[in-house]
Amino acid sequence: MxxxxxxxxxxxxxxxxxxxxxxxxxxxxxxxxxxxxxxxxxxxxxxxxxTRPKGCDIDGVGVAAILQDPAKPNDEPRIVLQKQWRPPVNATVIEVPAGLMDPGETPVMCAIRELKEETGYVGEVVADKTFQVSPIMFNDPGFCNTNLRMIHVTVDMSRPENQNPQPELEENEFIETFSVPIKNLWDECIRFAQAGYAIDARVGTLAEGIEFAKRWNLA
Incomplete structure (x- = not known):
């Protein structure tokens, strides 16, 4: 790659x-x-x-956004990923869309806003209420108290606004959005790592979970 x-x-x-x-x-x-x-x-x-807003229990959200077209039920669902260079690791990182909470926002509101701003996609939280929002997760609890919730979103590719999505990036944001078949996420992570990219733990853990499910026939 x-x-x-x-x-x-x-x-x-x-x-x-x-x-x-x-x-x-x-x-x-x-x-x-x-x-x-x-x-x-x-x-x-x-x-x-x-940066955590007063009264909020999380710093931010990560967005697991799945691209689907209801008119094409046999197409492979794809997950939205990003390439973004990160100074602390001096590398381009493979990430999911993510961002910090604004005052007064719910995690779902934050996720939908960040997805639109960073990728241009208009998404909606998954229908199953038991799977919309993850528990609070800590990124590296031995080093910092930073935490987040993962929000699970679908993007209807048949909607006009998702035909040619245009991100609304800030002047210091340089993000390249792309997608891969979610069933191949583990293999894609391996290829990206071999090509010199850094893998965000949220992407890697999601990929590992999918691979566990495939190898142990959990789904």
Missing amino acids: PFADKTSSRSKVVKTEALDNKDAKWATLVKTTYTDPEGIERTWESGERL
Whole structure:
């Protein structure tokens, strides 16, 4: 698979330097003092986001968006993915659409908004209420308190607004949207990794779950 990013492949890290907590806008470091199961007092260094809206229990959402056309029931469902260069890993990352919560939003509202802004697709949450919103999940709980919910969305490709979707990216966002058959997601992740891309844990975990289901006949 060639490294064919339209924009992010030209990005590069110029320098990395220490950041004082007082100058941080998006995240900060904290030292937590706690007692272990034996009552011994210990400390733990971790990161915290500074962007979580007041009264909200999550920082953001990830969007598992499936492209389907009701007029073509035999077509393979495809999952929406993105290529986005990320400075912390100095690599182009394969991701699902995602974003931070705005004040007053529900997770579903945030997911539909972010999907439209980042990809141009107009989606709707899946009909099954037991599968619309995931439990709260923590990205890396040994390092930071960042958390999210995954929102499960379908995109009706027969709708006029989804024929030629146009993203509404911010001036500092360079995102390339594409899709792959969801049943092949594991193989696609392997190929992307071999081509030098980084795999977001949400994409990799979803791909692994699909592969487990296939190999152990769980579906």
